[in-house]
Amino acid sequence: MIASDVLVAQNVGFAIIAALMIFGALRVVTTNNVVHAALWLVVVLAGAAAQYILLAAEFVAVTQVMVYIGAVMVLFLFGTMLTRARIGAEKDLNNKNWYIGLPVAGLLLVTILIALKDGFGDEKMPADADLFTVAQVSDLIFGPYLLPFWALSFLLLAAVIGAIVLARRD
Amino acid sequence: MSVVAAETAEVVLSSGWFLENAFIIPIIPAVAFALIIFFGKRMPMKGSEFGIASMVGALVMSVGAGYQWIQRVNGAPEEAYIEPIIRTWTWWQNGGIPLGIGQHIDGLSIVILIVVAFISTLVQIYSTEYLHGDRRYTHFFASLTLFSAGMLNMVVAENMIQLILGWELMGLCSFMLIGHWWEDGANSRAALKAFFTTRTGDIGLLVGTSVLYFAANDWTQKTLGVSGFSIRGLSAWALSGEPSSTAITVGAVALFIAAIGKSGQFPLHTWLPDAMAGPTPVSSLLHSSTMVVAGVFLVARIFPVFYEGMNIYGSNVNFIIVIGAITIVIAAALAFVQTDIKKVLAYSTVSQLGYMMMGLGAGAWLPAVFHIFTHAFFKACLFLAAGSISHSASHHSFDMKKDMGGLRKFMPITFGTWIVSTLALAGVFPFSGFFSKDEIIDNVGYAGYTIFMWVGLLGAFMTAAYMTRATYLTFFGAPRGAAAGEHHDEHDAHGHDAHDDHDAHATHDAHAAHDAHGHDAHASHGPRESGPLITIPLIILATLAMGSGLLNAVPFGSEWENFKKWIEPRGQVVSVTGIDHSAGSHGESRVIQPEARVTAGYESDCGKKTPTDGVCYAPQLKHAKFKWSKAALSLAIVAAGIIISWFVSVQLYTRRNKVLVGLTQRNKLLGAGYAFLVNKYYLDVLYEKIIVRSIAYPISRGAYWINQNILDGIVNGAGTGSKTIAGWVYRNIDQRVVDGAVNKSGDAAQGAGSIVRPVQSGKVNQYGALLFGAAAIGALVLVIINT
Amino acid sequence: MFVNQFLMLAAILFCIGVYGVIVRKNAVLVLMSIELILNSVNINLIAFSLRNGSADGHTFALYVIAVAAAEVGVGLAMVLLMYRNRRSVGLDELSGMKG
Numbered sequence A: 001m002i003a004s005d006v007l008v009a010q011n012v013g014f015a016i017i018a019a020l021m022i023f024g025a026l027r028v029v030t031t032n033n034v035v036h037a038a039l040w041l042v043v044v045l046a047g048a049a050a051q052y053i054l055l056a057a058e059f060v061a062v063t064q065v066m067v068y069i070g071a072v073m074v075l076f077l078f079g080t081m082l083t084r085a086r087i088g089a090e091k092d093l094n095n096k097n098w099y100i101g102l103p104v105a106g107l108l109l110v111t112i113l114i115a116l117k118d119g120f121g122d123e124k125m126p127a128d129a130d131l132f133t134v135a136q137v138s139d140l141i142f143g144p145y146l147l148p149f150w151a152l153s154f155l156l157l158a159a160v161i162g163a164i165v166l167a168r169r170d
Numbered sequence B: 001m002s003v004v005a006a007e008t009a010e011v012v013l014s015s016g017w018f019l020e021n022a023f024i025i026p027i028i029p030a031v032a033f034a035l036i037i038f039f040g041k042r043m044p045m046k047g048s049e050f051g052i053a054s055m056v057g058a059l060v061m062s063v064g065a066g067y068q069w070i071q072r073v074n075g076a077p078e079e080a081y082i083e084p085i086i087r088t089w090t091w092w093q094n095g096g097i098p099l100g101i102g103q104h105i106d107g108l109s110i111v112i113l114i115v116v117a118f119i120s121t122l123v124q125i126y127s128t129e130y131l132h133g134d135r136r137y138t139h140f141f142a143s144l145t146l147f148s149a150g151m152l153n154m155v156v157a158e159n160m161i162q163l164i165l166g167w168e169l170m171g172l173c174s175f176m177l178i179g180h181w182w183e184d185g186a187n188s189r190a191a192l193k194a195f196f197t198t199r200t201g202d203i204g205l206l207v208g209t210s211v212l213y214f215a216a217n218d219w220t221q222k223t224l225g226v227s228g229f230s231i232r233g234l235s236a237w238a239l240s241g242e243p244s245s246t247a248i249t250v251g252a253v254a255l256f257i258a259a260i261g262k263s264g265q266f267p268l269h270t271w272l273p274d275a276m277a278g279p280t281p282v283s284s285l286l287h288s289s290t291m292v293v294a295g296v297f298l299v300a301r302i303f304p305v306f307y308e309g310m311n312i313y314g315s316n317v318n319f320i321i322v323i324g325a326i327t328i329v330i331a332a333a334l335a336f337v338q339t340d341i342k343k344v345l346a347y348s349t350v351s352q353l354g355y356m357m358m359g360l361g362a363g364a365w366l367p368a369v370f371h372i373f374t375h376a377f378f379k380a381c382l383f384l385a386a387g388s389i390s391h392s393a394s395h396h397s398f399d400m401k402k403d404m405g406g407l408r409k410f411m412p413i414t415f416g417t418w419i420v421s422t423l424a425l426a427g428v429f430p431f432s433g434f435f436s437k438d439e440i441i442d443n444v445g446y447a448g449y450t451i452f453m454w455v456g457l458l459g460a461f462m463t464a465a466y467m468t469r470a471t472y473l474t475f476f477g478a479p480r481g482a483a484a485g486e487h488h489d490e491h492d493a494h495g496h497d498a499h500d501d502h503d504a505h506a507t508h509d510a511h512a513a514h515d516a517h518g519h520d521a522h523a524s525h526g527p528r529e530s531g532p533l534i535t536i537p538l539i540i541l542a543t544l545a546m547g548s549g550l551l552n553a554v555p556f557g558s559e560w561e562n563f564k565k566w567i568e569p570r571g572q573v574v575s576v577t578g579i580d581h582s583a584g585s586h587g588e589s590r591v592i593q594p595e596a597r598v599t600a601g602y603e604s605d606c607g608k609k610t611p612t613d614g615v616c617y618a619p620q621l622k623h624a625k626f627k628w629s630k631a632a633l634s635l636a637i638v639a640a641g642i643i644i645s646w647f648v649s650v651q652l653y654t655r656r657n658k659v660l661v662g663l664t665q666r667n668k669l670l671g672a673g674y675a676f677l678v679n680k681y682y683l684d685v686l687y688e689k690i691i692v693r694s695i696a697y698p699i700s701r702g703a704y705w706i707n708q709n710i711l712d713g714i715v716n717g718a719g720t721g722s723k724t725i726a727g728w729v730y731r732n733i734d735q736r737v738v739d740g741a742v743n744k745s746g747d748a749a750q751g752a753g754s755i756v757r758p759v760q761s762g763k764v765n766q767y768g769a770l771l772f773g774a775a776a777i778g779a780l781v782l783v784i785i786n787t
Numbered sequence C: 001m002f003v004n005q006f007l008m009l010a011a012i013l014f015c016i017g018v019y020g021v022i023v024r025k026n027a028v029l030v031l032m033s034i035e036l037i038l039n040s041v042n043i044n045l046i047a048f049s050l051r052n053g054s055a056d057g058h059t060f061a062l063y064v065i066a067v068a069a070a071e072v073g074v075g076l077a078m079v080l081l082m083y084r085n086r087r088s089v090g091l092d093e094l095s096g097m098k099g
Helices: A004-030 A034-054 A058-083 A098-120 A134-141 A146-167 B002-007 B024-042 B048-074 B107-130 B137-156 B160-178 B185-223 B231-238 B245-262 B271-277 B280-289 B291-301 B303-309 B319-335 B341-361 B365-392 B412-426 B432-446 B450-475 B498-511 B532-551 B562-567 B628-654 B668-678 B680-696 B700-725 B727-759 B764-786 C003-023 C027-052 C056-086
Strands: B008-013 B085-094 B097-105 B589-594
Touching (some): A004 C003, A004 C027, A058 C027, A098 B764, A134 C056, A146 C056, B024 B048, B024 B107, B024 B137, B048 B107, B048 B562, B097 B107, B097 B137, B097 B160, B107 B137, B107 B291, B107 B365, B107 B532, B137 B280, B137 B291, B160 B185, B160 B231, B160 B245, B160 B280, B160 B291, B185 B231, B185 B245, B185 B271, B231 B303, B245 B303, B245 B319, B271 B280, B271 B341, B280 B341, B280 B365, B291 B303, B291 B341, B303 B341, B319 B341, B319 B450, B341 B432, B365 B412, B365 B532, B412 B432, B412 B450, B412 B628, B432 B450, B432 B532, B432 B628, B450 B628, B764 C003, C027 C056
Antiparallel strands (some): B008 B589
């Protein structure tokens, strides 16, 4: 059993990280600087990795850090630099669609929150759950979910070839 | 336990190698397909030898399996449940759900296997001559072989997933085969149309399979230890009294929509006549005996689901029988106005498929399946005869009015086989169509669907009449156009087969590659009989068209009802544990059943009541008693159809009777009817102009069409009528009110259209907004419903 | 810890991502917004995994990460191509899909 003070610490940790993530996400979609947006995205992704650890998913958290923060972010920064000579604030990053975006996102949010409140109320996470081991995950990947794994390998191959074909200069 | 044992009889069912290994049948053509693709072009016969050899192999195995199946049935007592030969392997699994692949061999699959393998063999032989020198000869055989593999796989399928695999393979191959000469825009359009229309129905297949899986899986796992995809599990589940009526009805309706698409039932029949753009052997194979039969097969295969879902026998009307009856009549009516001989046959196919569906919908399972069997032979023969005519006599044209006539003197073999098949199609005694079609009509009436019996008789009349018209135009009267030896520009001709094939010949003529076939000079002389590679398949098919009805000749007494004995699943309550596979040699199974149930004349309650001491795999079916008085009525109707149509044809096409010629131009009502038929009930217009376009131009297009075709028509009609009645109605109401309303509504529609049109802006962000907005609204609806 | 706190966090991130997809003009920023959406899905998967006591969610979270990496690779290649052809990554100017 996990002691109750750990639970308090968990909840406080969750709140701080969640607040950071939401703020970061808002900055990603509002900032006027592409590089800043990428850096704010790093905050959100790192926060997500921290949440995974809270949720007893260490392997996923490590993967998140390596793949997302390590690889994907570098790709983003490269993409930004290759397509924009100037790094700095810009005016026309947004189109004039905020009057569509706000209601759609707001409606979606309200709907989901209502559904969540209805569905899960104040159900609690199991407090004494064991950590999931990498062995368990790998058993699943190479056991019952082998077929999606194959499909995914194929997708990655296609993506590699596709990216090369698209980006190369002939 | 001992009490039960005392009353039971042990039934030992024999088996054999062919039955046990029937799963190999679809593998043979699949392997041949790979061989053709990789090595075909290097072979002396350009790959066709692989195709023909594989089909012969499949045919031999099917016939062997059929022989052993008959032995299995004959060795068992009458009315005993005949266990199908089921084998399953795990194909793949995902998230703990294993998906099987295997075989489910019973009487139905045996029949279809033999028919498919047989027709495919003949069609491939025929194609070697018909497509000789075609530029994509090897690919043609590859597609044809893969197509057969798909159909055979669907027929042996053990579960719904395997069935879908075969079903989709057929869809893909039909697309490739119909669009074989894709250089001609009409052909590729027809291929796309066939593909998209059947895909529309296929959504139903996926939905239906999923619904049934989730509804049935728990029960089938618990009771039979098979998954909810298993055909056998679904059949037993449907009759167990377990399923909720909503789940099974939704599942059955969704699956029937798939059958509508594939089998060309109203309102998705429009692709089938267009698919005649493909080479004639393709029409013969796909559109007479295999692909279009897939939908009927689906319904017959998991008949218990439809039996319960549609409440067959239990109500006066159901979805299947209504669709079948509508299809019979509307397709037969369309066959009257066609000038293209293949389109007459295509509509005739649609109409005959309507009979099969109507039969299934009325619970006449056996006559419907028997009709698949007989129809395959005579319709394949008719298509191949049409191909023979275009190949050798009418200069690659299929236009009966322009390029045919009087051909009976030039092509005696083609003429003879055509007549035999036409009589079989019309249902004339003693040709095969009589025994199957008449049984359908008879059983529909017997099961209490009296109105639909009359629809069936009306259809029989129309069938006889339009086939007489086609026969007269093709083989009698004076030769016209190409049949008279004239050479005209091929682009005028209706047959899309025409010019590409001809080009191919022309290139080969330059090489003088096949003088022996006598193709090279065909423009210079008139019509003649086709070569033996074409006529021999015709003669074989015509023989079967004549004789195959005797397999289930109900009029001659019950000892002639072999088809019923061998094929029909027996509606018996079977104890779940009562089948012992471990005993005996490989594949022998012992079925333990109560003594009373294996004696003749026992009627079980399957399909009527919930079985208490076991499961049912098939409902107890009803069979009409044959009466010559009823047969005489339908024969008289057929005779009337032939005689009336013959008389009208002679008057109209040869004597040029002044009363009849141009009647549709003079009489407005008839003219309107004729235009309605020529335009195929405007269904194509509905689909292409309204439904498809409305996706691109949401409202304005549709409103424009309604404005042009309906509102204007109403206005014009009202205008003319009112003129004759009173002038003031015209001036006041028509001019001011109706026209004003029309103009206003037209403006309003255009306005609405221009409001909605910006939705298709091409901007990614806006598409994203639409996507998420729609998802949000959908989610909101679900939340509101659930709270 | 409540189940809902994670699910609600995911919902908020998801909607912020949706907002970004709709209002951003720069293609790179749209891709970033899509990353936000994918991450919120992952949080959901992991949260349910803990709640149900099975590792299935982890498996799929890993799959989602892999798919996201592939998506970013191809997406950025497309952006590069777009930039090379038009000297701009504004999505507004791309309206070839106009119906």
